[in-house]
Amino acid sequence: MLSWGMPENEPATIADLPTPALVIDRPTFNANRVAMDELLPGDKLRPHVKAFKTTALAQQLADDGHRGFCCATPREVEGMVAAGLGHDLLLANESLDVARLGALADQANITVAVDSDATLDAAVAGGVRSVLVDVDVGLPRCGIDPADAGRLADRARHAGLEVRGVMGYEGHLMMVMDPNEKAERVGVSMELLLQASDDVGGDIVSGWGTGTCLTNTWCTEIQAGSYTLMDTDYGKLGLPFELALNVVATVISVSKKGWIIADAGIKSMAMDHGNPTWEHGDVFFLSDEHITLSPTNMNDWKVGDRVRIQPAHIDPTIAKHEQMWMVEGDDVVDRWVVDLRHW
C-alpha cells in the first residue's frame, strides 16, 4: 500500500505542492464513503478501482467492509494482489492477456469476465479458475448476446472453470437525467441481465455504476468507483456524493486583456466529458500545459496564486498523475501513489 503519511520534508500545505497536483479533500472523500455505506453496505458494493487506480484508497474501502473489487486491466488486478487486496477480484473486462492472472491464482481469488469463445479459451489456457459471463445490456461495447450466455457458461463449466454468474454494464444510461426515464431504461437492461442469469446460473448478478446506483433493485452487487471522489459530470445527477477531487495549478501569467493562465493543461486533466469548472470564473480553454481562465474579478489574481480546477471526468484525469495529495483545508495530510496506472 503506497501511502506515506507526511514526513517533515514533504509539502505541508497546498501552497507548497509542485503543480499541477491532484488534490483530494479527505473529509469529503470520507463523507462519500459513509454515504455509500448507507446505500450499499459490505459486499453489495464491489468498488471499481478503474476510477481511482490507487491501492491506498482501495484499502480504505476494504476497511469499510467492501472486500471485493472490480478491475479494468490485468495490471490493476496484479497491483491489487501485490497490495494484499486479493480477497475477491473481478476483471470486469475482456482480455486475452490473462495468463498473468492465472499465474496469481494461488495467491488471490480472481474472476475474469468473458463474452466469447475466444476470451473463454484465453482464460482456460491462461490458468484462470473462475469466470463471469459479461452480457450485452445495451451499451455498444463488450458483452455477449443474452440468448447465447447459457451456452458460453456450459462451455466454461465443461472446461473445468467455476462460473460465478453474470455481469452487465449499462454505461449508456449513466447520464440520463430524468429519473423516470432512467428507471425505465435501466429496467430494460436489467431484464436482459436477469434473462442471461437464469441461463448461466451462479450467485452473482454484477453491474451498474455510480450514475445508476440509486436505480438498481436487482443486482446482487454494484460496480461503482467514481462515487469516491466524483467529478462535475456526475455532480449534475444530484447523487448523495460530493466532489472531493481538484487539480491544483499555479497562476503563471496574468493578462491585462482579462484572463489569467495557470499551469494545468490537458496533460493533467481529461477533457472527454468537456471543460473543467472553476469556482472563481469561466474556463476559457485548455492547451497542453496551460489553462486560460476568465476570473469574475481580475483584481483578485496575481502570478504565483493557486487555483483549484474541478475536472469533468475523474478516471482519465487520475490516470495522468503519479500521486494524489490528501488535504484537510489547506493542510496536506498524506500522499498516495496512483500505483495501478499503465497496463
Ligand SMILES: Cc1ncc(COP(=O)(O)O)c(C=O)c1O
Ligand atoms: C465495467 C464497468 N462497471 C462499472 C463502471 C462504473 O463506474 P463509475 O463508478 O465510474 O460509474 C464502469 C465505468 O466505466 C465500467 O466500465
